Amino acid sequence: MRSRLLLDLAERSAWTGAQAALGVAVTDLADIPVWWAAPVALALASAKSWVAGRLVGRPGTASTLPAAKDPATPPGLGA
Template sequence: MDVEKAADMAERALWTGAQAGLSLLAVELADVSVWWAAPLALVLSSAKSWVVGRLNG
């Protein structure tokens, strides 16, 4: 595995962890079921992809 692929994998893992953590924090603060964290993480991931697509456009 080359360095570029390893860096890409690490970046994706960090973003996934950040989105999951943010989602869990949000559902805890909103005092709703933890089951809402998964759809919220999906929304965060989609929003991030949309923003990156617009910036790199």
């Protein structure tokens, strides 16, 4: 169970870092004030969650982890 939680933590951290970096990159490339990085990252997070909940990972969650690795999967459903 501990490895599933660590995998979940790593997934969340990686996506947050990627969304923040993309938010800053977009504001830099668009030559707009850097405070726009937060709303851009929010839009990216929302889009990622929508896609993950429908096309990737365990259906009905915002996780991109497969059901067998997602700690939110009830025992016996992800194997």
